[in-house]
Amino acid sequence: MDMVENFRINALRVIQTELHVLINLGDHNQRFIEDNGGYRNFELLAAPKHSQTLSKAISEVKSLTQMAETLFGDLNCVHINHAISSLRWWTEGHGQKWSDLKSRSVALRNAIDNELKEYLYYQYPKFKGQKLGSHETDWKLQSPLSQRSRSMQ
Known part of the structure; x- marks a missing residue:
């Protein structure tokens, strides 16, 4: 049982770290887009660098949401489950915006933080x-x- 609990703690740290990275990525790229003509600058949006960065972000979000479902699924927490689904929705090609990545990542981070405060853990x-x-x-x-x-x- 110790190994399972240690895995969960490590997985939680990975999720928190990845959410931090996604929040910063979304914020930075949203500012870059806004400073360079916004989402109407189709040349910028079609650039290989933007497409590669978006593809990598989508891959990372899919991996992160799968890990979060595995880790938090047993809690049956509506807030966390909804935040995971919301972040995954961003990957499904609905005109992804970097600001949406940031806000959905923040929502998942906050749901995890708030919900885990409701649980008391102690190893006797x-x-x-x-x-x-x-x-x-x-x-x-x-x-x-x-x-x-x-x-x-």
């Missing part, structure tokens, strides 16, 4: 965990009902 030492497993037996021996039943015998 093994002997305490084993003690927790024996609580039914301990309570049964100490409960007033079990003491009365012993005194009646």
Whole structure:
């Protein structure tokens, strides 16, 4: 179980790092587009550099959303699931804009941050965990009902 938990922590760090990169990428490229004529500058949008950068971003978003689904799927959290779907939608060729990449990446980052604050995690030492497993037996021996039943015998 330790390895699974460590994997989840590492996967969370990767997701957070990748979201940070996508947010910065979206912001930088949106500013570049705006400074060079906006989305009406078809020459800029058709340039190989723009197409390659967009293709790499789409690939990265697909990979990131798959990893996020794997990591957070068991939480059944509507906010995170919606943010993942929203970010994935950006990859489906609906006239991708860099500002949309940024805002959808921020939405996923915020959903993860806010939702994980609702969960409490603590790893107890093994002997305490084993003690927790024996609580039914301990309570049964100490409960007033079990003491009365012993005194009646």
